[in-house]
Amino acid sequence: MSSAAAAGNRAFGLDRGMPFPVTDLDDAEVVVLAGANPAETMPPLMGHLRDARLVVVDPRRSATAERAVASGGLHLQPVPGTDLVLALGMLHAALVDGHVDKAYLAARTTGFDDVWRVAAQWWPERAEQVCGVAAADMRTVVGWLAGAARRYVLTARGAEQHAHGVDTVSAWINLALALGLPGRPGSGFGTITGQGNGQGGREHGQKSDQLPGYRSIADPAARAHVAGVWGVDPATLPGAGRSATELLAALGRPDGPRAMLVFGSNVLVSAPDANAVAERLAALDLLVVADVLPGETAMAADVVLPVAQWAEEEGTMTNLEGRVLRRRRALRPPEGVRTDLEVVAGLAERLGAPGFPAAPEEVFDELRAASAGGLADYAGITYARLDAGEALHWPCPDEDHPGTPRLFTERFAHPDGRARMSPVDHVASAELPDAAHPLRATTGRVLVHYQSGAQTRRVAELAGIVPEAFVEVHPDTAARAGLADGDWARVVSRRGAVRARVRCVASLRPDTVFLPFHFGGDQAANRVTNPALDPTSRMPEFKVAAVRLERV
Amino acid sequence: MSSGIVVVGHGMAGARLAEDVRRRDPRVPLTVLGAEPRPAYNRVLLSTVLAGGLTPEAVRLHAPGWAAAHDVDVRTGVAATAIDRAARVVRGTDGSAVPYRKLVLATGSYAFRPSLPGLDAPNVAAFRDLDDCERILALARPGARVAVLGGGLLGCEAARGLAGRGVDTVLVHPKPHLMERQLDADGGGVLAAALARLGVEVLLGTAGVAWEQEKGLRCADGSLVPADALVVATGVRPETALAAAAGIAVDRGVLVDDRLATNDPHVHALGDCARHPGAPAGLVQPAWEQAEVLADLLTGADPGARYHGTRPVTRLKARGVDLATVGEPAAFGADAEVLRFADPAGGRYATLALERDRVVGGAMIGLPDAAASMIQFFDTGTPAPADRLGLLFGRALPGAPETADPGRLPATAVVCRCNTVTKGALVAAWRGGATDVAALGRATRAGTGCGSCGDTVQGICAWLADADPPALAAVPEEGAA
Incomplete structure (x- = not known):
């Protein structure tokens, strides 16, 4: 799971990258981008940030950081791995400078007192010594956020990809909550999810402890619901599996898999500690890669299944706003090339489990049924509505429902309707510099x-x-x-x-x-x-x- | 219950040690005696309380119920009166006798009061604990004039905090400049000017000789500093009486080694009451670092843990005055490379001492981001950049303009990031006949992605339209601009 997803679930009871349409950012006065470099990684987003004063948190002077300085904002340059301390120092400054929205905290959140006990230990001057960002800059940025009517805190991989990434994102969420941002029209907290379908993947079970609709595979009710859609006994559903990195580390070991089927993931390049990954892949009895191109992992495979690429197949993607986008085939795939769905259907057939559809709309309808009643409810989203040009954000529980462009305006998704602040504290990075690796x-x-x-x-x-x-x-x-x-x-x-x-x-x-x-x-x-x-x-x-x- | 760890003192060091012990060992019997009647609080933030930024409740270290939830026997309002080292028992003011396997002294320090007549008057307060803080605030009624005696770190913070509340504040310091332990005369001058701008009257070289309760502070030259109340901030001293009475070695602090052990192997000490050769006095960072080491040793979590000292970093917490110092000015080697800059009118000051590219000391006022960098270089020992101007001034150093005019952009500068179109490509397309924004977009795809480069493309277009042919030929290459 993404660290942002875990932190979002923990705080809001639900994870949708941006709980508001991205166009809301057009009117923002101040936007803090923590560990995000959209000018290089998602340039179209910059078009929505043209008028805002930007604050960029990044150890590098990225293109986005340059834009922040040019916008009259600031580039905060913390030591890698200390962003959480920066957020704690800013929360401390917010309280001391009278910027904490106490009425909002009382009405819409729980947990501030415990969060403050931690933040109290990180007065800006102490935080500065650890993270390297000037205490004065922490106060300035908090002042900007507090002084604007329309303001956002957005995080991305720079906050997430740490051994304490969930806590780091939680620290930014805590700051946003203390200032009263989430769920307030024209303001908010969001995560810039990765890739075209990063959000869609993480909410529909593209992960070994989930079921579609952002359901947990450990939840008996969720298992019963999804098993019902599939017409199988819930007991036949597996339990939670290993996370991606742990799965790779287990390959070819006595208690690990002997064979692996990979769809469109170049793990030899994209997974951490690549030398160890290469060793594990080599220890497999069988490696099958379904991919568009002969990447490093495909070239290491015993069998390569050439599959269609995005413009050669129909489907949907779910973008960072939780909006489902129709994807249409522009080209016919070359002869002999199957879609991923055709590969899955064909394999299921030969493994003696027929009934896996290969038609995208049929699969999507199954997903609608499986997600119905879940957090990421797609039940009311149909190809017909999307093809008619409707902009549909989940949850959309039935076909008469207009979708939910803005979440949390009345309540958060926890049973008590409140956002939960988590008392997170700094933990040093798993590996620190030493004389040999300075x-x-x-x-x-x-x-x-x-x-x-x-x-x-x-x-x-x-x-x-x-x-x-x-x-x-x-x-x-x-x-x-x-x-x-x-x-x-x-x-x-x-x-x-x-x-x-x-x-x-x-x-x-x-x-x-x-x-x-x-x-x-x-x-x-x-x-x-x-x-x-x-x-x-x-x-x-x-x-x-x-x-x-x-x-x- | 077998006897366990007993901590004497429930201040920042004792409270942190209790936390650190519990994090490592949830079961070892742990007792904390605290002389103050209230739960542990963050003393570093008292100046923020004084300035009005935080309530006394907000500086409390542990949530209510913490001790019970963590099975720590915290006895507030109980001071230790004696240690019986032979019997391994510590006696409390409540008559109790607490047996220990390991005893930790975390008794902190007390406010030093100079021997001036009149300091026992009711309108005089020290500035050391939360009670002091509340007394000062009671004395600093609207319209009152308050004198602060002592221009060290705490005195400056107190004076700034009171002035920020609208109190008529005068800071009286016997030395010729403020914070002389950390600053040289120039730095002290810039600090005094900064405080003066914030409404603090600063009297230097002025030694108080008596507090006249109805009038104010009488000075050595016979003059009177009229004041309704006096805050004494003339330094602190380690609280070592308990240790000394028990025959534990004391010399301006309870002497400890790298294991925070005293000359009695069953007795340890940390924080302000302890004296370790590498620990600067009066800062919380050494206490917290020592707590980690001691918790590792006492619980056996890491029997090899050692405390090797803390690099002294001092940060003034006073709104509107950004002051940081690192190192001990007296400790600079004679061959240190010293950089200096003073701008009293602008409220800015910087001095840095380097030895073989390492920052060994320095002070900065009014240069917040340069100060943050100085602290990092000092703290981590990372070699400082060769660009000494940048090191000294940070963002205050005028740099290249952030948005260069189109004529000065290098040809290789990427104008449209979505499509990676350089200025050179735009110039070439212009020469090929694409002489407006739309045509440039069609020819190069510049501006057809997110569109955020539109203004720059427009600017380049205008520059090309205005430029004479010779200027076109002179599009500077990267590095030549």
């Missing part, structure tokens, strides 16, 4: 590449712009390692090394280096990342690994 490496994306790069590295125009892995380094840090701009360097962690070309960036923290994760082989950033997991979300700590720089 720098913190953080990973992320560049504009021209998508995910593991399996698609975008093959596009000449894109590969021409960023052809190879690079490592952003402060020029002094590079010089100390005997490196100059343009040199090849080895970035070495306790787990492995990645080869990358040095880019000297004077605005970077001298204690931090940045690696994009879009490259494979010896340029795979995930050869150095730490597979430490958040205890709740099981999301890995992609954002902090202790490393050193070496000349090649």
Whole structure:
């Protein structure tokens, strides 16, 4: 699960990336982006942030951070892995400066007193010493948020991908709640979910402890409902499985899987500690990969099933606003290429479990039935309504329901209708710098590449712009390692090394280096990342690994 | 119940130790004696209470019911009167005798009162605990004039806090400049000017000799500082009487080693009452770091844990005055590289000492983000950047304009991020005949994604339309601009 999803569920009783239409942001006066770089990772979002004063929290001076400064806002540059402290320091400043919305807390939340006991220990000057962001900046930003009528706090992977990512997101939610943002028209807290269908995947059971409709596989009522839709005995549904990172670590081990079927995931590049992943994949008896392109993982497979890509099949996606979007086939797939649904249906048939439909609308109707009554209720969303141009946000429980563009305006989704504040405290990153690994490496994306790069590295125009892995380094840090701009360097962690070309960036923290994760082989950033997991979300700590720089 | 850990003192060190012990060992018998009648609270935040930012309730460390929920026997209002080391028993003011396996002294410090006549008057208050804080606030009635004696960190915070409440405040300091332990004369001058701008009257080089209850503070030169109340902030001293009486080695603090052990292996000490060669006095950070180490040792969670000292970082908590110091100014080596800047009119001051690129000391006023960086470089030992100007001034250093005019953008600058269109590509398209925004969009796809580059494309278009042919030929390459 995403750390943001876990934190959202914990606080609001429901996780929908943005509980409001993204167009609400158009009118925002102040937007805090914590660990988000939409200017590179989701450029269209920037069109909705044109008029707002932006505050960007990022160890790097990203394109979004530059935009924040130009907007009259601020770029806050914490030590990687200390964002939670920053949020606590800001909450402390909010109370001392009289910005906490006590009427809202009393009417709509529980738990502030316990949250304050923690935040009280993080007066801004103490938080500053740990996170490196000036206490004065914490006060300034809190003042901006409190002084605006329309204001938002948005988080993304930079807050989530830590061994304490759920708590980090919770800390930002606590700040937003203390200031009275969530559920207030024109203000709010949201998460910029990843990929086109990141939200849709996380709410419909694309995870080993879930069932469709954001139901828990451990909940007997949920099991009975979904088993009823499928016409099977609830006892035949499996229990919760391993999280993705733990599954990869178990492959080929005595208690782990011997065979694996992968759909469109290039785990050799995208999962943490890539060397260990390669070793585990090699230990399998059988690896089957269904993919559009021969990425690194597909090339390591025993069997590759070529499948259609997004423009070659029908379907839906659910975007970051919880709005279901119709996807239409633009091209016919090449001869012999199946859709993912056809692969699943065909395999089920041959495994003796026929009845899996391959027609997208039929599958969607099944999903509607399975999600009915759940949190992410799609029952009232049909292809016909979407094709007629309706903008439908879940929950949409029946076909006469207009959908729910704005959640939480009256109540949150917990039984008592209140948001729950969680008393979260700072925990150091799982791996800290030492004499042998004195720098913190953080990973992320560049504009021209998508995910593991399996698609975008093959596009000449894109590969021409960023052809190879690079490592952003402060020029002094590079010089100390005997490196100059343009040199090849080895970035070495306790787990492995990645080869990358040095880019000297004077605005970077001298204690931090940045690696994009879009490259494979010896340029795979995930050869150095730490597979430490958040205890709740099981999301890995992609954002902090202790490393050193070496000349090649 | 077998005898367990007994902590004497329920301040920031004792309360944190109790938490840290419980986090590691939920069962070991744990007793805490606290002399103050109220539950433990955060002393660091008293100046914020004084300034009106927090209520006394908000600085309470533990939620009501914490001790019971965590099976900690907290006895508030019970001070320890004696330690019987032979019998391993500590005696309390309530007549109790508490046996211990391990005893931890966390008795903190007390406010030092100079030996001036009149300080026992009812309109004089120290500034050390929550009771003091409440007394000061009672004395600082609207319209009252309050003198603060002592221009160290606490005195400056108290004076600023009172002035912020609208109290007529005068800060009296016997030394020629404020915070002389942390600041040099220039820095002290900038601080005094900053406080003066915030409404604090600052009297330097002025030694009080007597408090005249009805008049004010009498000074050494015979002059009178009229005041209705006096706040004494003349420093603190470690509270060591209990230890000394029990024959535990004391020298300006209970002497402890890296295991926070005294000369009696069954007795430990931490926080303000303890003296470890690496721990700066009067800060909470060493106490909290020591609590972790001691909890590891007392519970056996990490028998190898050791406390090696804390790098001294001081931060003034006074609204409108951003002051940070690191290191001990006296400790700079003679060969240290020293950077200095003073701008008394602008309320800004910076001094930094470096040895082999490491920040070993410094002070900053009015340069908040540079101060945050200074603290980080000092605290982590990360080599400081070669750009000393940037190091000293941070964002206050005028840099390149954030939004360059189109003519000065390098040709390689990406204008449209969605489609990765550089300025050079736009110029080339213009030369190819695409001479308006729409045509540039068709030719290069610039502006056809999110559209947020529209203004820049428009600007480049206008610049190209205005520019003479020679300027077109001189589109600067990256690095040449």
